[in-house]
Amino acid sequence: MDIKSVALLHPGNMGATIGAAAATSGARVIWASQGRSKTTQERARQAGLVDVETLTDAVRESDVILSVCPPHAALDLARTVAEHRFKGVYVDANAISRTTAKQIGETVSQAGATFVDGGIIGSPVKRAGTTRLYLSGSRAPDVAELFTASMLDAKTIGAEPGAASALKVAYAAWTKCTDALLLAIRTFAAVEGVDKALLQEWTISQPDLERRSNQAAAVAAPKAWRYVGEMEEIAATFQAAGLPAGFHSAAAEVCARLAPFKDQTEPAPAIAAVIDTLRVNGKQR
Ligand SMILES: NC(=O)c1ccc[n+]([C@@H]2O[C@H](COP(=O)([O-])OP(=O)(O)OC[C@H]3O[C@@H](n4cnc5c(N)ncnc54)[C@H](OP(=O)(O)O)[C@@H]3O)[C@@H](O)[C@H]2O)c1
Numbered sequence: 001m002d003i004k005s006v007a008l009l010h011p012g013n014m015g016a017t018i019g020a021a022a023a024t025s026g027a028r029v030i031w032a033s034q035g036r037s038k039t040t041q042e043r044a045r046q047a048g049l050v051d052v053e054t055l056t057d058a059v060r061e062s063d064v065i066l067s068v069c070p071p072h073a074a075l076d077l078a079r080t081v082a083e084h085r086f087k088g089v090y091v092d093a094n095a096i097s098r099t100t101a102k103q104i105g106e107t108v109s110q111a112g113a114t115f116v117d118g119g120i121i122g123s124p125v126k127r128a129g130t131t132r133l134y135l136s137g138s139r140a141p142d143v144a145e146l147f148t149a150s151m152l153d154a155k156t157i158g159a160e161p162g163a164a165s166a167l168k169v170a171y172a173a174w175t176k177c178t179d180a181l182l183l184a185i186r187t188f189a190a191v192e193g194v195d196k197a198l199l200q201e202w203t204i205s206q207p208d209l210e211r212r213s214n215q216a217a218a219v220a221a222p223k224a225w226r227y228v229g230e231m232e233e234i235a236a237t238f239q240a241a242g243l244p245a246g247f248h249s250a251a252a253e254v255c256a257r258l259a260p261f262k263d264q265t266e267p268a269p270a271i272a273a274v275i276d277t278l279r280v281n282g283k284q285r
Helices: 013-023 038-047 055-061 071-083 098-110 140-145 163-191 195-205 209-240 246-257 271-284
Strands: 005-009 028-031 064-067 089-092 114-122 131-136 153-156
Touching: 005 013, 005 055, 013 028, 013 038, 013 064, 028 055, 055 071, 064 071, 071 089, 071 098, 071 209, 089 098, 089 140, 098 114, 098 163, 098 209, 114 140, 114 163, 131 140, 131 163, 140 153, 163 195, 163 209, 163 246, 163 271, 195 209, 209 246, 209 271, 246 271
Parallel strands: 005 028, 005 064, 064 089, 089 114, 131 153
Antiparallel strands: 114 131
């Protein structure tokens, strides 16, 4: 397939780098600035994406649309694109459940588009070997080809949409839920006054957990506001698969309590501040 133009909706921390990666194919990568923040505009500029201003123009001018937005906005974005009667290839690369992926697939297919389901694992694409984009759907190989010359590793994992979202769910079900669990455990130990004793015991028998819990505070707490929707999606996915939803519903609640650390990276949140916030927010409930 000859892909001349790709729309990236919208250039977030991850999305801007995916757009830049797609541009290595020679395709024109466009985006729509209307309604987007200054931060997004600056990221898009740095990534070299072409601003066509409105979503209407982005839809009209593109062969492929890459949806990389907050998971809770993914379905609404697909509905808006479908309202504009998009007939190209619509890729949803967000951390959503298989059920939401199916709804998005139905929404865009009814308008005449071909749906490709995607899931991103790793960090924004700045070095080779750090980021995978898993794709499933009949046109997944065409989408993967966009990234052949880039630092993004695009992998096709099936002809049926859904597999890529399921893989992302399985992966994040462990990484993000265990971050939330470790922070809840550190808070519990502090509430009970056994935090020092727990750290001493961990040093003997679970030597990696103190480092992991400190890292969860520093790295995961600033992003936790975005994980709420993702944890809820995973809980729903587990339930639909006949498994308990409780692990990830609880992780969603822990992430929601970490909202005061939204996007705080300098200085990164210290474990003591995270424990205090989880305690205080717990008492207020
Ligand atoms: N960041 C990572 O390391 C990472 C890793 C793996 C997977 N992912 C996945 O990639 C996706 C996007 O992540 P990201 O890091 O690029 O997010 P992000 O930095 O938070 O950026 C989100 C982008 O979407 C826009 N946006 C915000 N609210 C919106 C809404 N209600 N409707 C439509 N667009 C909206 C934002 O624009 P404004 O600036 O105007 O708000 C911004 O351009 C998510 O599904 C995430 O799970 C990210």
